[in-house]
């Protein structure tokens with residue numbers, strides 16, 4: 001019996017309740033949506049729809065209250081500050097906001113920006129572009145054979161001086177590695193750099209305490225955390241947000257506009273130009289409530305159990321190689337693997353024909369694929385609704401692939 005099984009979590013996801021033919025093992029790509037999130041968005045559209053922050057009639061005040069309430073609950077859930085909690089389109093936009101707005105103002109020729117071999121392209125490409133544009137050097141911290149970061153290499157880069165930014169993922173979407181982000185933030189600060197953490201894979205599955213991690217910026221994305229698509233979050237240190245120029249200009253992000261002078265609004269409005277994704281923000285607030293109600297310690301314990309079981313079962317399969325840490329304590333709720341006799345896309349297709357939904361590809365982590373000498377892997381990822389029976393379906397499917405290709 002796994003930790004969350006008694007709460008009949010799967011029944012709260014309409015797709016899973018209605019589609020008995022689906023074994024959904026792709027939550028690291030995007031999670032399924034629980035009923036309370038759909039209800040919260042429906043409630044906004046059906047009963048409270050108006051634009052936010054602008055009008056004073058009751059309907060608009062209700063919409064603003066729902067939207068701002070979602071921000072406050074999201075910040076409080078992660079022990080963050082609502083003023084420094086910015087709604088973005090997704091994690092990609094959140095990280096680009098930092099790279100463009102803070103980066104262009106603070107990184108110059110000869111400076112160093114430090115990333116790692118584990119990064120999703122969202123936490124690699126914006127820094128690559130910044131470095132090219134301003135003449136800074138991009139330093140890449142390597143990983144060992146279990147896709148664990150080489151922190152001595154990080155220290156060597158930082159000791160060389162000139163580091164302005166250390167940008168690291170909390171949990172790798174491609175290898176599953178959980179990085180010691182609070183420790184990395186301390187090392188970055190000791191070297192005079194800011195720390196930017198990509199928490200896209202961490203927020204849905206680990207207890208995250210922003211005050212404890214103490215990053216300058218922490219980005220994540222709603223659609224992997226049981227929220228809707230089109231909404232992400234950037235938590236930023238308020239002093240930095242106050243000093244930064246805006247990212248995008250337009251309505252809502254200003255205090256005043258004259259022909260010869262524009263003054264910015266206070267954060268978070270300063271970084272939320274244009275009409276907000278209102279329903280999506282409200283939906284994300286409901287996703288946060290859903291996770292808070294389950295309890296992140298229980299979520300982690302459940303997914304740890306499923307991941308440990310998957311690791312144990314998958315190693316039975318001849319010719320199968322798992323990428324990333326060997327034990328579930330050091331990895332998030334996913335297992336990426338290769339099989340000697342079949343391409344990841346063929347594996348995903350055969351599994352798909354059996355209803356088992358996994359992802360195949362480079363997972364937007366091509367530097368990591370190159371490090372391990374592969375073009376792609378197959379990845380099964382788990383969520384609050386996953387069961388050991390789902391893992392059995394995965395393993396049976398991979399055995400079938402072996403039979404077909406042998």
Ligand SMILES: Cc1ncc(COP(=O)(O)O)c(C=O)c1O
Pocket residue numbers: 028029090091092093120122123169171172173198200201221222223232364
């Ligand atoms: C670790 C990580 N960072 C960033 C992202 C980007 O998320 P989004 O496409 O929602 O911006 C992903 C999505 O796959 C991810 O797994």
